[in-house]
Amino acid sequence: HTTAETIVTFQRSAQPGGIFVLVIPVVQPRPIMKLLDLRPDRALLKVDFAGYKLSLEPVPVLRTDLPESSRPDRVRPGADQYSCLDAQLFGLQNHLVRDPWVVGSCYFLDGGWTVRRVVYDEASGRLKPVSSVFKVGRKRERREGDYNCSMRFLSERYALIGDGQGGLRLVETGDRRRGDEWKGRFVFPAVDGMEEGFVVLDGRFEVAGGGERHVHAVCGSVRRTDEDGFETVLHWVKAIQEEGGSGEWKYHSVRVLRGRGFPVYCALELKSRGLVLASDKPFKFVLDSENPIEEKEVVPELKKPEAEGEREPVEVNFEWSQTLEDISVKVPKEEGFSYKVTNENMKLKVHRNEALIIDGESFFAAIDAELTSWTNESSELQITLFKSQPGVMWPFLFPGCPEETNANRAEGEDLPPVSNITSQLEECDFGIVGSGEETEYTLERFDATSHAVTHKTSLGGNGPLFSLPLRPEFPPAIALRHDVDACLWLQQPGEEWSLRHEGTLHAFGYVQASKQQRKFLSCAPDLSYAL
Template structure:
């Protein structure tokens, strides 16, 4: 049973007096650089019709920023050339694009091949996948000097079906006991036929490792599969665990094979049985509390119930009937025990004596029903009737995601040695907004909507305590969660590494730039209220540039890759 982790906002990062964005008519410099190399954009074939295929082919960012030098970006041309574009901050102009590597001659690309993908794993190494079955480890040298790249090693992914194509979802370099190890997640979409003649599409994630001995050795360690969209994928340091976010369940494929033999499904051993004499209630836990819920019996009132709690035992009675009288899994603070009856539930809240201790069961010796992860803490009031946080700002239709209201989106931490999910973050039905690199060499940060804001979270991991894991609130994009909800045509979203601005781009027409500070702001105040802070919004219109294929952010410039141009939006 995974441990439930809560997202806890740092109140010091939230601006309670932020009053939205003001549209600015100031011009934002946009430099166009005509392309002499055409970017490669993959095309789906007739068999690739699912939503997973559409997301993979249409929403992939084809412009890759160097995390160690954010103003330097790369894309791959139709000729298999890695093209570098560099914006020189000292003169405020881009340099001419330059080819730094050419893929070896390969078979002509056809519809259905995936896009090229690349990841920079250090200041001198890069991993590239050709969208088929080959991956390359390249030595880039000092990338600031725009040197020609050299191939160190290559590998062909052979543990998969003949027709499989692949894309890199994440890649990380770790040096363990003076040995270089490159861990990577390679994704591809497969189709499975089911009994009634229809088929389902699955995202398969291959967990692979490249290890340097005398030569580089490539192995696939395991694989995971799920039917949902993949919103986030990032290794933690040392790459023993992987953090994924999806709207459907993801499992280790080896686990599925072990549990399924022919048509017979072998049930996994469970700590608790469904049929139990103490199954008339449900329970859940946080780091500090235990919540238990009983259904209120008909014609019974609060005075008919009696709850008695000691440090290690809980007794619940209704009139003469004993609903529960058992020893608890661990000790609680009896002085902080509370209980109430609301919405036809008797709800009891216990406070753990040992915070962050994960209870594998409610009662000692593994007795009692399993922990309920879904709906135990859900609000019984329908969403349209729930109060909104800011009563001055009426709720709008765009605040509710379309078509995903029934999805349960989770961030989960998968541990390879134990092949299990150790931690889980419940996001409800609202998917993450985007993921971005804030610091080179660190896992990607993930942005989620919290009320009207967008909060960025970084993995918090201590190698000496592998069982302790959390997401730390790293920064805040004020009111960005609210403004992005109305942009129905958005393709890419991102922010600067210093979080001074956020940006949204459509596929063809508009760019929306949001700066957290208004340049001319000087002690703005409401007429009868305190001082407020406002941000600045810019609207940039794109004319005849073709489809936007990629975007990369830096502190002073945003680079866009389109079908015809490289565009440089100067922030300062």
């Protein structure tokens, strides 16, 4: 069996031993996009959380003086790097990189392109003297258009270093607990415009069958388009080491994605078979040197009806509108037809005679079936649905349905009430920018082979709050707003890609919404505090 055709063999009855080979072309199915519903674990939420208390205890701050030559290397945007995308790429980069494998250990690159190590001594409660572990070779002096140096730890013994000038190095760090000197192992070639500079956004180290080692890196840059605009370019490069991990490292492939938005979350999945992005604008594969790109129509996931003989929903004119919490559906009745609503096994279905006109299994996101209600009046059928994840505006009710109507929505109905901490939300909480435009964020998984979006969830106007490595060897966790809380989600191992609710920063979503001048948001890996 191959992807292009299926070979079937059978024996002729009249002539024993004779074999025919029948070649049957296989029509490749359209990629199916699964719409995810991120439901927080109720055991990790505190509905009765009363709030925080102001502490007058001083916050410990550890400082160490650095000579001019050892201060962090910092690059300012050039005259042509003035877009909003450039501002995010430069402004949201932290020059101090934490080592997820060694507690209390951080690194930075100084002005001389030397990697410096900063270690907290738990026994004394002080910082140890700053030491140097690696010297990055400089191709040339800094010039306009360069990016800041960047670093990503891949494992206990490997790391990636980007110099901001188009150079990407794989280094072997040795035992970082002892502060061993690092050694350069491989320099990635500059392919498809990477020589113009970039920032390392993520990377992974994988061991394949036979002991073959793979290193993946995702590098981001901002480029001007032909339409006098700007776009984000993501280069996903791969290197391999054959011979059971004892051979030379070799360049393998490059994949390129482009989009008009900024990837506020960018992470390779476990096993590096996909890339997960969160942005307010769509991204798309434009190049893959390993698997040529084929244009395929991607359709949202539609589940087959369970009842025998039941068909896909037929087209019927109806109206639907929504608030941040619920959805109202009105189906006008026509003479000669009977209408029936069922909610069996927590699955809503609406029939006109025997025809299925609304199937709850194909809704954009999950609803709370226990709260679903309807009234069967003489002229119309009215259905009220409650969203399982409030605060998210649906772009559609189900694929192919009529557009949303606001005719019956009262003015100001979308605005949440103000009564207590669970509802004191303001305009800044819903992604409203200064121009009055509402921003919609999505979280999507891009498959490395099919180049299609296989999983997608809407984040509404609240983009990811931040991301951080919670566990070594796992992709970074993503912090998402849920009501007033911040829930941290972590990608899980397995054949089916999924996210798991790992912990909650209670009321942190409400707290951060009031900080309009914030720059960095993060928390401790054990979620004991946030900042």
